[in-house]
Amino acid sequence: MQWDTRLIHDGQGPDPLTGAVNVPVYLTSTFAESAPGRAKGYVYSRTGNPTRAVLERVLGRLEGGAGALAFGSGLAATSALLMAYPSGSRIVAGDDLYAGTWRLLQVARSHGVRVDFIDTSDLANVRTALAESPRADLLYLETPTNPLLKVTDLRGAIALARARRTRVAVDNTFASPVLQRPLEHGADVVVHSTTKYLGGHSDLIGGALVFRSRALLEKYRWYQNTQGGVPGPLDCFLVLRGIHTMGLRVRAHCANARRVAAFLAGHPRIVRTLYPGLADHPGHAVARRQMDDFGGMVSAEVRGGLGAATRVVRRLKVFTLAESLGGVESLVNVPARMTHRSVPAELRARQGIRDGLLRFSVGIENADDLIADLRQALA
Numbered sequence: 001m002q003w004d005t006r007l008i009h010d011g012q013g014p015d016p017l018t019g020a021v022n023v024p025v026y027l028t029s030t031f032a033e034s035a036p037g038r039a040k041g042y043v044y045s046r047t048g049n050p051t052r053a054v055l056e057r058v059l060g061r062l063e064g065g066a067g068a069l070a071f072g073s074g075l076a077a078t079s080a081l082l083m084a085y086p087s088g089s090r091i092v093a094g095d096d097l098y099a100g101t102w103r104l105l106q107v108a109r110s111h112g113v114r115v116d117f118i119d120t121s122d123l124a125n126v127r128t129a130l131a132e133s134p135r136a137d138l139l140y141l142e143t144p145t146n147p148l149l150k151v152t153d154l155r156g157a158i159a160l161a162r163a164r165r166t167r168v169a170v171d172n173t174f175a176s177p178v179l180q181r182p183l184e185h186g187a188d189v190v191v192h193s194t195t196k197y198l199g200g201h202s203d204l205i206g207g208a209l210v211f212r213s214r215a216l217l218e219k220y221r222w223y224q225n226t227q228g229g230v231p232g233p234l235d236c237f238l239v240l241r242g243i244h245t246m247g248l249r250v251r252a253h254c255a256n257a258r259r260v261a262a263f264l265a266g267h268p269r270i271v272r273t274l275y276p277g278l279a280d281h282p283g284h285a286v287a288r289r290q291m292d293d294f295g296g297m298v299s300a301e302v303r304g305g306l307g308a309a310t311r312v313v314r315r316l317k318v319f320t321l322a323e324s325l326g327g328v329e330s331l332v333n334v335p336a337r338m339t340h341r342s343v344p345a346e347l348r349a350r351q352g353i354r355d356g357l358l359r360f361s362v363g364i365e366n367a368d369d370l371i372a373d374l375r376q377a378l379a
């Protein structure tokens, strides 16, 4: 089956009990048992819920994994992932990550985990970090990254990790499984904020982990139940509904982002435009190889720093100034003051997250309207 068919049907047959074509929303916390310990498959909704089970099955199939576990947010998923790394563990992570992930890794540090942040878009850095002692237990990648849209060569990085028996987790939120499937490149775990392209309508918060092996899936099923950061059934339903149109949406996001990136790259008030689809992007060739298109996220730096960036975002009318991404509506964010404010200024400066940087989540409105909006705001 092709993608557009799979997004609607793969793992989502009619409800076996009633024939409902959409999964029912099982709004229940607990399930009756016919005798102590004898239930019909579900006991308590933290442990398992039938609506969540369908979402987990679908996510597992879309990423090509043994299965998935859904969480109440992307960060709840990542914090469950980190439960397997106690004090004394070593994690090598990308240096340009969603700031919430960076914060979680600071917490891991405070608990005695060694965390080394490196620029994983250069495989030489990955090779050096993984060669160091003690052996890294986990390589945590994001590609494309938030907010600088850096691209890591998944196949190359995963090969280096395998040689050292280091587990690899990839945050696939920016790409979505429509464009990139890290398990196909040998990753062990995929992380998602389902809040973004999977949900697609900015109406829920959710997350997921998808596993290549059944053994890891079952290990983390225990962590999921123990940590307890699970999503409610209505949010699971909304993610499933979003997935139905994800093929159409992601194609439209990509087409609009290409137009927006080309416009920004040619604008005199823009110092640099970061989009993996641009031929001069350092990760363009790798992105072309490992992604089916270049995604809907574009970052660009306005000449004149924070003051100029603030004036531009105030003038935008179609783009809404807001955190988050991946919904049908176009959003703009100033990372230095919004999503990445919690990263210390000197660290942001070292990484290249300058005060004039704007991060656009390009929506699926008419592209001419988006360009006209940017043109008037930058005039």
Ligand SMILES: Cc1ncc(COP(=O)(O)O)c(C=O)c1O
Pocket (backbone or CB within 6 Å): 073, 074, 075, 076, 098, 100, 101, 142, 146, 171, 173, 174, 192, 193, 194, 195, 205, 206, 207, 324
């Ligand atoms: C790449 C990436 N990963 C993870 C997260 C965290 O997801 P959530 O906000 O659903 O906790 C975000 C949120 O913006 C993100 O952009």
